[in-house]
Amino acid sequence: MDPKIVIIGAGVAGIAAARKLLERGFRNILVLEAENRIGGRIQTIPFGANVVDLGAQWCHGEGTNAVYQLARQYNLLQVAKVNYHRFDCIQSNGESVPTQLTDYLIVLIKGILKAAEVDFKNPNGISLGAYLSKRYAELLDDPKNSHIDREIASQFLEMYMKFECSYTAADSLSDISGFGYCTYLETEGNQHLSWKNKGFSTLLDILMGKYNGDTIGRLLKRRILLKKKVKKILWNAGENSKVLIKCENEDVIEADHVICTVSLGVLKECHKHLFSPELPLHNLRAIESLKLGTVNKLFLEFEKAFWPINWNGFNLLWSEEDLTRITQSKDRWLEDVFGFYPVDYQPNVLCGWILGENARYVESLPENEILDGLMFLLRKFLGWNVPCPLRFKPTKWYTNSNFRGSYSYFTLKAEQAGVTPADLARPVSRHSAALPVLLFAGEATHESYYSTVHGAIETGWREANRIASFYPARNKSHL
Numbered sequence: 001m002d003p004k005i006v007i008i009g010a011g012v013a014g015i016a017a018a019r020k021l022l023e024r025g026f027r028n029i030l031v032l033e034a035e036n037r038i039g040g041r042i043q044t045i046p047f048g049a050n051v052v053d054l055g056a057q058w059c060h061g062e063g064t065n066a067v068y069q070l071a072r073q074y075n076l077l078q079v080a081k082v083n084y085h086r087f088d089c090i091q092s093n094g095e096s097v098p099t100q101l102t103d104y105l106i107v108l109i110k111g112i113l114k115a116a117e118v119d120f121k122n123p124n125g126i127s128l129g130a131y132l133s134k135r136y137a138e139l140l141d142d143p144k145n146s147h148i149d150r151e152i153a154s155q156f157l158e159m160y161m162k163f164e165c166s167y168t169a170a171d172s173l174s175d176i177s178g179f180g181y182c183t184y185l186e187t188e189g190n191q192h193l194s195w196k197n198k199g200f201s202t203l204l205d206i207l208m209g210k211y212n213g214d215t216i217g218r219l220l221k222r223r224i225l226l227k228k229k230v231k232k233i234l235w236n237a238g239e240n241s242k243v244l245i246k247c248e249n250e251d252v253i254e255a256d257h258v259i260c261t262v263s264l265g266v267l268k269e270c271h272k273h274l275f276s277p278e279l280p281l282h283n284l285r286a287i288e289s290l291k292l293g294t295v296n297k298l299f300l301e302f303e304k305a306f307w308p309i310n311w312n313g314f315n316l317l318w319s320e321e322d323l324t325r326i327t328q329s330k331d332r333w334l335e336d337v338f339g340f341y342p343v344d345y346q347p348n349v350l351c352g353w354i355l356g357e358n359a360r361y362v363e364s365l366p367e368n369e370i371l372d373g374l375m376f377l378l379r380k381f382l383g384w385n386v387p388c389p390l391r392f393k394p395t396k397w398y399t400n401s402n403f404r405g406s407y408s409y410f411t412l413k414a415e416q417a418g419v420t421p422a423d424l425a426r427p428v429s430r431h432s433a434a435l436p437v438l439l440f441a442g443e444a445t446h447e448s449y450y451s452t453v454h455g456a457i458e459t460g461w462r463e464a465n466r467i468a469s470f471y472p473a474r475n476k477s478h479l
Contacts, residue, residue: 005467006245006253007031008230009261011040012453013441015207016460017259018223022216024468030253031220032245034229034402038208041263041403042453044199047393048301048349051199054395055406056453062189066457070206071195080192081344082312087163089156089315092322094383097152104148105156108139120178127412128181129161129173155317162338162355163315168409169293169451171356180410183420185448197345203453229402233258234276235438236430243437257437259463261456264424264444265292265404275438279428283440286424289414290444292405294359294398298337298352298374300389305348307384313341313350316381331373333358333365340378352377360398370394407451408444421447425459427466435470439463 005021007014010033018031037043041055059067059077071077087106089097112135119131136157139145161173170176195202209217232246235258242254262270267287271279278284316338318326326334336358343349352374354362362370371392378386397406414420425445427436441459449455 001471002026002028003256003467003471004028004242004254005030005257005259006243006255007259007261008233008245009033009040009442010035010038010224010226011261011263011442011456012042012203012207013443013456013460014040014259014261015204015220016457017261017441017464018220018460019207019216020461020464021468022219024464025473026468026471027219029223030255031224032228032230032247032253033224033226036227038224038226039201039204040261041397041406042200042204044201045393047299047391048343048346050197050345052297052299052343052346052349052351052393053195053200054297054393055397056200057194058191059193059195060191060452060454061187062193063187065187065189066454066461067203068187068189068193068454070203070457074206074211076195076198076202077193078196079190080194082192082341084192084341086312087156087160087315088312089159089317090381091152091155091317092319092381094381097156097317101148101152102156105153106160108136108145109157109160112136112139116178117182120182123177123179123415123418125412125416126178127174128164128176128178131178132161132173133157151319152317155319159315159317159338162336165293165355166295166338166353167451169295169355169405169407170291170409170411171293175291175409175411177410177412177415179415180412180420183410183448184450187449187454194344200453231274232276233260233274233438235428236277257435257439257467259439259441259460259467261440261442261460263292263403263405263442264290264408265398266402268292269401269404280426282423282426283428285417286414286419286421289411289417289419290408290421290424291411292408292444293356295353295355295406296359296362296395296397298354298370298395299343299391299393300350300352300371300374301346301391301393302348302350302387302389305342306386307342307350311342313339314381315339316377331376333362334373334377337374337377350378362394363396363399367392367394409451421445421450425462427463436466439466 043054062068087102229248231248234244245253337354340352428438429436441463443456445459446455
């Protein structure tokens with residue numbers, strides 16, 4: 001038997017699943033992609049002197065990291081030039097915060113997060129934000145820390161929590177389960193490996209066989225249909241019937257198995273009308289409890305760099321007075337721009353980062369209005385003669401109906417509901433003794449590496465191997 005397997009989504013999870021199935025001898029495979037490109041939340045575009053990554057940017061770790069393992073033989077990765085864990089902070093009055101103080105404060109915070117690994121071994125209903133704020137205040141009250149400027153310390157914590165939210169994609173650390181936060185695992189090694197001058201889409205080239213010219217890559221390319229958006233999956237039309245996949249162009253495709261890799265944001269928005277019948281309760285509870293947050297990048301290209309050589313960028317610390325003034329203005333979204341950084345292999349480009357509700361809001365604004373706000377920030381905080389940029393490129397992950405956000409996180413609501421990403425990953429069968437007909441992959445379905453590309457790859461492999469386990473060994477030479 002050569003089962004028909006349809007994969008919905010040609011992001012990295014879908015591509016990884018399709019490639020693994022082909023490697024294991026399956027040939028009756030089809031990948032349906034709503035966009036006009038593959039890659040999903042990996043998207044590299046020309047910009048400035050080179051390229052920029054609108055989505056995934058770094059390989060987070062080495063060792064067993066799937067991305068690292070795929071790329072290492074081609075010498076494609078290097079440690080990012082910008083040190084994102086060095087906090088060069090400037091206050092809203094233009095004064096730089098002494099590095100000695102920020103280094104001390106970050107040591108306090110890292111100590112708290114290390115202690116969290118013990119305190120959150122079991123669910124306890126406490127958010128990461130509440131835990132961090134409480135422990136930080138206790139440390140500042142310690143007489144040995146009486147030398148610390150409390151106002152700057154408070155501003156630094158506010159900035160750091162936004163910085164941490166850029167990793168988790170949460171609107172606020174108060175949304176994140178402390179227990180869930182500690183279920184995320186880092187792979188060993190450097191967490192910011194860049195793709196030199198190539199961009200993250202290089203990973204797609206590897207998976208598509210462009211680096212070694214393998215047969216599997218050519219087979220995979222022929223099985224991907226772009227601009228093929230799915231509007232309905234009928235997974236239980238009858239006891240022995242196929243799964244029916246209805247596309248927006250009215251095509252109907254039959255399958256024995258479907259691997260759904262669409263984002264958690266799309267599942268949240270569409271699951272009620274996308275799946276028929278309704279999904280089982282365990283999948284529904286996961287979709288409703290876990291979240292896909294929004295983090296956007298704001299790229300500015302200048303005629304030439306106005307910043308010093310080897311500059312690391314800066315983080316923004318708002319005084320209470322300035323923050324009140326900005327949050328009561330039409331430009332209130334500016335409070336969630338937490339930093340600007342240079343970009344590797346882009347001598348004249350800065351990248352600002354914005355997160356959460358304001359990252360979603362800013363997607364609705366005209367680009368000239370966003371740019372005016374960013375120029376206000378740069379000139380206010382730096383106090384330099386900052387020229388107008390030549391080009392501006394903001395990312396828009398939330399308003400794209402094929403994504404509805406950036407990456408997932410483990411919410412306090414999920415902890416309270418007893419839900420984990422494993423519940424989202426549970427495959428769906430027509431009855432208890434039947435083979436699964438509907439399977440789920442994607443970063444949000446990984447228990448330990450959610451929010452990451454290496455996690456997404458592993459989930460694609462996981463579901464491909466799950467299907468393969470139900471069939472005799474395939475003849476890999478049969479093309």
